[in-house]
Amino acid sequence: MKVLFCASEALPFAATGGLADVAGSLPAALRKRLIGCRVVLPLYASIPQELRDTMTFVTSISVPVAWRRQYCGIFEAKYNGVIYYLLDNQYYFRREGGFYGHFDDAERFAFLSRAVIEMLPHIDFKPDVIHANDWQLALVPIYFDLFYANNDWYKGIKTLFTIHNIQYQGKYGFEILEDVFGIPSSRADIVAFDDCVNLMKGAIETANRVSTVSPTYAQEILDPWFSHGLHPILQQRQWKLSGILNGIDVDSYDCEKDTQIPENFSANDLSGKAVCKRYLQERLGLNQDPDVPLVGMVSRLVSHKGLDLVKARLDALMTDTNIQFAVLGSGDYEYEAFFREMAARYPGRFSATIGFIPELSRKIYAGADLFLMPSKSEPCGLSQMIALRYGTLPIVRETGGLKDSIQDCGDGKGNGFTFKTYNADDMAGAVHRAVAAYNDAELWPVLQKRAIECDNSWGRSANEYIRLYKQIISE
DSSP, X not given: OEEEEXXXXXXXXXXXXXXXXXXXXXXXXXXXXXXXXXXXXXXXXXSOHHHHTTOEEEEEEEEEETTEEEEEEXXXXXXXXXXXXXXXXXXXHOOSSOSSOOXXXXXXXXXXXXXXXXXXXXXXXXXXXXXXXXXXXXXXXXXXXXXXXXXXXXXXXXXXXXXXXXXXOOEEOGGGTTTTSOOOGGGGGGTEETTEEEHHHHHHHHSSEEEESSHHHHHHTTSHHHHTTOHHHHHHTGGGEEEOOOOBOXXXXXXXXXXXXXXXXXXXXXHHHHHHHHHHHHHXXXXXXXXXXXXEEXXXXXXXXXXHHHHHHHHHHHHHSOOEEEEEEOBOHHHHHHHHHHHHHSTTXXXXXXXXXXXXXXXXXXXXXXXXXXXXXXXXXXXXXXXXXXXXXXXXESSHHHHHHOXXXXXXXXXXXXXXXXXXXXXXXXXXXXXXXXXXXXXXXXXXXXXXXXXXXXXXXXXXXXHHHHHHHHO
């Protein structure tokens, strides 16, 4: 079986979020299971020179973008046993200011999607499944259905489209339908939705199958509360939909081997975790007290991360509970200002680092006792899985991948603390239960050991993807 994994970012070449983690880890896990998986992504200007030095030029092709044709250079690199194709066009991808948010993103990703399909006869790799991810590659199944499915060379290829976050759908006006996307007006129905062009809607219509990054999220997006308007289409195509929980790189996130934490430890010897906590308290200016539960948060500071709940109850938690907080993240000014205010109001007990410092994030995962994720929605979430790897018990709302990966300790078998409704009192209740468990000297080491031993590796997820690929091919 051969799979071509298409993404707008992938580790180690380009990363802004969870998609890059998936594209950098899942293909390697598939290859270990004898699945021929290769990855394609843009050759961004920001890719470091040391990675560029590993690339070899394959060939160049001319790619149709509506009425024009554009140069595309195909470069090949190998990382972690996986072949990566990086597609070069300096006009589209040699940009300052990040990968997304440019005035012509519609054209940039139309080029990328068309180039993914056009390159196939030139690289000696005919996949059984093209696996496209998020709205940036949503045009891959659309273009394949419109222009390639009946071409002799492409016959037999199937498509899978994965929704990582349904909030971002690729919405544009109809005025660019033909001129930029090259979609004939006679076929506008494929992408037409709610009086605009919606690329994610088109991918749901045309892909052979659609997946999300957790089973619960696959069910949630059928509901208007979560779907950002796409629930009618998803309900009509529900037979296509499935959810597979993401994994994490358990070799990178390993409390026994991680070189970026002050002291290594294991499920059977937790003494090093106390060293990590002491270091974190010292670095962040928190009181040096090993007996006070330290709650970590590493997050984008935006509303759907549940920060309204935190704002509503943080003062009360700090007042009536002996607790410390270490927050790392950036986002909306409202939340950045709030956390700065809390740090000023509770010196020695509350730390707020605005920005993102990767090595500090690992030290928070390793040094904190608890990890708070009260998300309003969370398609999968990786932070709760990473926290588990370091024996840090998550406190989460039961939504998306948080519900699928964290079970409440109240049954005596769980690996965290959960609350169901999006309610500040319920969140505070879960925090209080977590603090009570922390203060139980016999129970707490058992929970830490159980957390570290949880299996959130890509191996489990890869097996589920293989079953889905086989199902698609057999249809």
